Amino acid sequence: MKLIKEIKEQKELIQTQGRIIKKRDLGKIFFLELSDFTGSIQVVVEKPELLTKLQDLHPETIISLSALVKKSPSDKPELHAQSLEIISAVEEVPDLELQSKEIKENLDTQLKHRAIGLRHKKNKAIFKVQAKILEAYREFMTNLGCTEIFTPLLLASSSEGGAEIFHVDYFEKQATLAQSAQLYKQIMVGVFDRVFGLSKCFRAELSNTRRHLTEGSQLEFEFGYIEGLETILKHEEAALRHILKKVYKDCQVEMQTLKAQELMVPKETFPTYSFKEACQVLTEKFNIDTLEWDDLSTEAEKLLCQYARETYKSDFIFITHIPKGAFYAFRDDNGIIHNVDLLCKEMEISSGGRRIDDYDQLRMSIMAAGMDPKDFSEYLSIFKFGMPAHGGFGLGLERLTMLICNQDNIRQTTLFPSDPKRVASQQL
Numbered sequence: 001m002k003l004i005k006e007i008k009e010q011k012e013l014i015q016t017q018g019r020i021i022k023k024r025d026l027g028k029i030f031f032l033e034l035s036d037f038t039g040s041i042q043v044v045v046e047k048p049e050l051l052t053k054l055q056d057l058h059p060e061t062i063i064s065l066s067a068l069v070k071k072s073p074s075d076k077p078e079l080h081a082q083s084l085e086i087i088s089a090v091e092e093v094p095d096l097e098l099q100s101k102e103i104k105e106n107l108d109t110q111l112k113h114r115a116i117g118l119r120h121k122k123n124k125a126i127f128k129v130q131a132k133i134l135e136a137y138r139e140f141m142t143n144l145g146c147t148e149i150f151t152p153l154l155l156a157s158s159s160e161g162g163a164e165i166f167h168v169d170y171f172e173k174q175a176t177l178a179q180s181a182q183l184y185k186q187i188m189v190g191v192f193d194r195v196f197g198l199s200k201c202f203r204a205e206l207s208n209t210r211r212h213l214t215e216g217s218q219l220e221f222e223f224g225y226i227e228g229l230e231t232i233l234k235h236e237e238a239a240l241r242h243i244l245k246k247v248y249k250d251c252q253v254e255m256q257t258l259k260a261q262e263l264m265v266p267k268e269t270f271p272t273y274s275f276k277e278a279c280q281v282l283t284e285k286f287n288i289d290t291l292e293w294d295d296l297s298t299e300a301e302k303l304l305c306q307y308a309r310e311t312y313k314s315d316f317i318f319i320t321h322i323p324k325g326a327f328y329a330f331r332d333d334n335g336i337i338h339n340v341d342l343l344c345k346e347m348e349i350s351s352g353g354r355r356i357d358d359y360d361q362l363r364m365s366i367m368a369a370g371m372d373p374k375d376f377s378e379y380l381s382i383f384k385f386g387m388p389a390h391g392g393f394g395l396g397l398e399r400l401t402m403l404i405c406n407q408d409n410i411r412q413t414t415l416f417p418s419d420p421k422r423v424a425s426q427q428l
């Protein structure tokens with residue numbers, strides 16, 4: 001059996017198999033477009049006994065065939081079927097149009113039929129790019145000496161604090177779904193110094209927006225012996241530059257299919273503004289009163305991205321020292337929090353920062369956040385047994401894919417999205 005990309009002109013019959021993605025019926029002759037994961041090829045079917053077999057079949061049918069290879073009028077190899085076997089017949093029209101250039105159905109309809117809809121060329125392009133992002137991230141982090149880890153998703157209590165927690169029945173007891181890998185990636189810094197991973201995060205947030213999911217994925221990173229926040233910014237920026245370079249080199253066809261322009265990356269380092277400086281920009285340039293703010297609004301994030309584009313020709317901007325910090329965020333003697341958000345194009349795509357590495361401080365911070373240190377005893381214990389200065393970030397995979405692929409809804413860049421109205425793409 002030959003893969004499609006291996007098919008070249010030759011005298012002998014070849015055997016191949018694949019999926020019919022287009023069928024053109026000209027009466028006494030059929031033209032099929034046959035595809036497998038390596039590409040597609042035109043098949044000419046003329047023999048009457050083979051035409052009968054294909055008569056009532058729809059695209060998506062799986063066939064195997066033996067054929068002669070000839071040159072097509074456009075100078076490409078073309079198959080002339082000699083015998084043909086139907087492996088998996090499709091006898092009805094799917095609920096979504098898979099052959100159209102653009103996806104025609106609205107998002108609700110697309111998600112209703114997600115399993116089939118993912119076969120559309122545009123969707124395939126999105127998830128090819130996503131796979132490339134992961135490949136590049138893994139490559140970058142491995143080269144940095146980080147060890148890849150998988151952290152638990154079933155937890156006894158919270159990992160980020162706050163109320164956005166899913167509780168699950170766990171036999172006679174209650175467990176929660178991880179909001180992030182936060183505590184476990186910190187624990188693993190005590191083991192390997194440098195770690196990274198892809199982790200699921202579950203957020204019980206009633207946010208029906210185009211950038212929120214209830215089940216998301218984060219590119220996680222945690223690094224020991226940091227010199228300060230700068231170390232995190234440096235590695236995050238380098239990781240993103242590596243990802244973009246690889247995607248733009250290896251996914252040119254997909255980027256064209258998606259009509260996605262490259263994100264703007266400045267020659268110099270990404271512009272970096274403290275929260276205070278960012279608020280100044282918002283007030284002076286956009287006339288926004290930020291006096292009572294401890295965090296950026298969605299609109300402010302958008303405006304700062306616009307500012308970065310106009311001022312630095314950059315789709316990326318770091319905002320540091322944001323007053324609203326997680327309970328594990330490091331605070332200096334002046335009470336300034338050493339954290340950072342990365343904004344891209346129009347929204348936050350990652351959060352990170354230096355972490356508290358002192359047992360007593362962390363215990364107090366947990367209590368100040370209204371939580372019980374007993375629920376964090378395993379995590380807290382590492383700070384009694386030697387922990388270096390450390391920090392890291394969590395970068396939303398679906399948001400990054402959305403911005404690279406020029407999609408306007410995060411559900412389009414999630415295979416089976418969950419949100420307040422659906423679970424794994426199925427409406428509740």
Ligand code: AMO
Nearest residue numbers: 180182203212213216349350351352392393394396
């Ligand atoms: P945070 O909660 O800001 O930080 O999440 C980090 C990044 O994950 C993505 N993200 C989401 N994407 C879609 N839907 C959601 N509901 C959602 N929530 C988060 C975003 C966001 O920027 N532990 C820290 C990270 C760290 O400090 O290392 C954390 O989880 O892109």
